[in-house]
Amino acid sequence: MDASWPDTFAKASWPIHRLEAWGVALLSGAFAALPLDRASALGAAMGRVIGPFLPISKHARRNIKRAFPGLSESEIADIIWGMWDNLGRVAAEYPHLRKIRVFELGGRVETHGFEHMDRAVAAGRRMIIFSGHIANWEIGMLAAVQYGISVAQIYRAANNPLVDRMITRFRGDAGELIPKGAVAARRAIATLRRGAHLTMLADQKMNDGIPVPFFGRPAMTAPALAALALRFDCDVLPARVERLGGAHFRLTVSPPLPLPRSGNSHADAAALMAQVNAILETWIRDRPEQWFWVHRRWSD
DSSP: OOTTHHHHHHHHHHHHHHHHHHHHHHHHHHHHHSOHHHHHHHHHHHHHHHGGGSTTHHHHHHHHHHHOTTOOHHHHHHHHHHHHHHHHHHHHHGGGGGGOOTTOTTSSEEEEOTHHHHHHHHTTOOEEEEEOSBSSTHHHHHHHHHTTOOEEEEEOOOSSHHHHHHHHHHHOSOOEEEESSTTHHHHHHHHHHTTOEEEEEOOSEEEEEEEEEETTEEEEEOOHHHHHHHHHTOEEEEEEEEEEETTEEEEEEOOOOOOOOSSOHHHHHHHHHHHHHHHHHHHHHHSGGGBOTTSOOSOO
């Protein structure tokens, strides 16, 4: 292949990126002009009308059938409908993220279990807080930053760099953002070495990861969470976000997971990631319509 191919491809993609970015900017401007509740409702309506007819919904249908083989076609359709309702809401809520005060009394977010973070901070322990692409997954990072701890988020950047910049602006003062890629491991290590904490979404496929059970099937899973936790003896805290209705949420932090210490680092990493996947699976089984089923989580 010609060595100039990546640059040529990037140049060819640039007009598409700009068109996509203009579309996202237009929609985001419309959502931003509405109150949060109305924007979330409009996003939900658009998601329900458009989403189920997009080709990517076929991936969702296949994934749901594999995860829940006993469901009927109508039950699968209901989950897909609910998934697009949630994703439409997430998209519409992005321009309003800076306005969401997680710890506001009587506000939009119920919070539970933050005593587990208090204990870690009091003991001088570093934390890795994980969640998944469930409900509005940005709430967890908002909470960590607004709680007042020094935190960095490892995230997957959007394929379109212009859209990624917009999303970053919507997040506002959301702590340090570490995009997945070549430098992510180095920056994550630097974060933990200075005594700060990490948040990450642990439910995406990593082709060169390790096979870990997920819904009864091996799923290629990134072992970075486990490797970092074992190396730096971190508290690994599950942080579950649930959408309670409209733009209202519940955020629950659970006790730290036990760290395997068999002496075999590879086996320990696999065992810890098995715990992580099992927790994510429990959350998804409880509210399947709130997960990101369109992701290619399992190998075909």
